[in-house]
Each structure stands twice: as C-alpha cells, then as structure tokens.
Amino acid sequence: MHREVARVVRAGPVVRETTEAGPVGATLKAVGACEVRLVDPDRVARVRAAVPDEDVIASLAEVFALLADPGRLRLLTSLLEGGEMCVCDLAATAGMGESAASHALRLLRARRVVKVRRDGRMAYYSLTDAHVRLLLDVALQHLGHSDG
DSSP states (O other): OEEEEEEEEEEEEEEEEEEESSSOOOOEEEEEEEESOSSSSSHHHHHHHSOOOHHHHEEEEEEHHTTTTTTHHHHHOOOOOOOOHHHHHHHHHHEEEEEEEHHHHHHHHHSSSSSEETTTEEEEEEEHHHHHHHHHHHHHHHHOOOOO
16 A cells, blocks of 8 residues: 655745655655745735735734733723723732833823723723724633634
C-alpha cells in the first residue's frame, strides 16, 4: 500500500509544504514558495476592495491596543455590568486608584469607547454605544466557549 501524506512545516518565518511518499524509503520534497500566485484573483480583488483603508485600520488597531490593558478592561467590564458610574465607583470596582482610573477613562474617551456626563463636579462615565457593548459581550462569550 502506497500513500502520500502532505503536511505543513514551519521553518522560521517561512512555511513550507512537505510531501512524504511511501512507507519505506520516503523522500521529502520541500516547496519554499507558492507555485500559483493567485488561486482566485476575482475574490482577491473583491476582498481588497472591501478591506478598510489604512487610516481605518490604524484607528482600529489603536482601539484594540487600548482594550489590551487589564486595568482599562476592568473599567469597561464594570461599565458593561453597572451602566453609568462615577469615577470614584469605577475606580473601586476596578481595584484602581482614582487618578489611574481617571487617566484610563480619558484615553478611552479620546477613542470614543466611553462617554462622560458631568453633573456639577462629578463625572459619570458610560459605554459610548451598543457597538462597544456588543464588542465586549462577544469577546466575553468567545472566552466562555470550549473548543472541545
């Protein structure tokens, strides 16, 4: 019985496809580059046209970088669970000092992730809109899934 098994091998930054033929005296053949540069050029053109421009991608990367900080995420999940809250209460729920919480909220407000409402000297923060809520909800649901 003679069979051919293909597998992908990662060697440094280059991914190579390796073909192993036969059970005895196997020969290995490494392919370093794609033989076909575009399998579906029409699809590539449609996808490239639909991908946001570089400015949008850069802004999106900034938002995700903001979300990569555990302290800011604690603030956001506090807002997700508690709704509108003052800086003092947010700092307490996130386990942060008021100054650190205020600074983090200022960064999140600059990227339109949270909004502020002032009442006298008090500042009350909330998530900007349903999109931010949805983003957080989906991320939390994703973490709850098991891949089994």
